[in-house]
Amino acid sequence: MTSALTMENPVFAAYAAAAALMILKLMGQGWMTVVLMVKTDAGLLNPEDLRSTVANRNPRPDQMDRNETVERSRRMQRNDLESIPAFLAAGLVFVTTQPPLWVAVLLFTTFVLSRLAHTYAYATAQNHEIRATFFSVGSVVVIVMALWVLVASVV
Template sequence: MAHVIDSEVFLAFSTYATIVILKMMFMSVLTGYFRITRKAFANIEDTHMAKTPEERKKMLVVNKDVERVRRCHQNDLENIIPFVLIGLLYTLTSPQLSTALLLFRLFVGSRFVHTIAYVMQLPQPSRGLSWIVGMAATICMGYHVLSTVLRL
């Protein structure tokens, strides 16, 4: 196991996995920012800055900008967690460093493009294509893991 942790593939994976995990965590901060700037909260206790009960009720609204960021964050959760889990298994199969770097970089780049396209409302197919690139990278790693383990 020590040779895997010291391998260049594992170190590269650790770097790229950390980048996308931090990016995913940042989406929580971005959601909070949008909630505060749009005065759109989900819980009554979050409206404490309002002076009257009526103002508090007005802040309990669904805001399209907040929901857009939340959907982007949800998409991160649906894609980054599988990348991290499959990527970890992938590193255990001793893949070629060049192939691993390509897949890691494609995934990370695709998630940043996806977030920019989602939050800034860029026209399709920008968001869809970036999602496909990230999904394809994860599927390639998954196929490599299965073909190595099952000797396909």
Template structure:
């Protein structure tokens, strides 16, 4: 196992892309809220009364944003765990940085083509698969590294 040091450029890269993803994830809630206010559809009666709208759970625009947010919640935490474990295998800095960058860009593109400017498939699928490939690759590398160490 390779020690994780803050002086390691791969670790620094992981920190930067992890922070970008955390901010992206945090921005999804206000995006949903803004969309609800703009469209006058709310999930709670008290919000609808205050906002002058109605309770509605099936607004297509709001639901697309919510599904994009849920998809982030299913994929980004796995990246955080797998990326950190991957760093313990001592990957080359350039390769690790490329993986972190591809994952981050893929997740941003996924949100854009799913929730902000809906594009037809395969745009969303390709963005999803780019990030999924990175997670699967890092997970496989961690498993192979530590199986051979046993």
């Protein structure tokens, strides 16, 4: 039998692909915030950010003003931080329970698609109910994996 945490295990390989996508999503959202800050020349958070530097040759107090575009990107990243780390942890432990491949692929795919749909809904300013639906789908996936691990650990 191969180890559960190798690419020879198709469940782990599926997890690894989903995890890589979600890590790229999480890190990419941070970079998107930086791009938007540069593009709008706004959204700085800390007083020291108004020092004259190579990156900010013309600091102005209005750069500290709230910028809705930058703030929306920050909120998207904050939401990712509320769910992606839990997926990464629960998914990794879930793999060690040796679930059926179809169950694992279904859960991993559902989580990734729900996060991407949530991002699209947030980026296009959809109402809260739509965003909450996508967040909830992903959250339920993480809960299912955690419960699966609990059951497997007591059997």
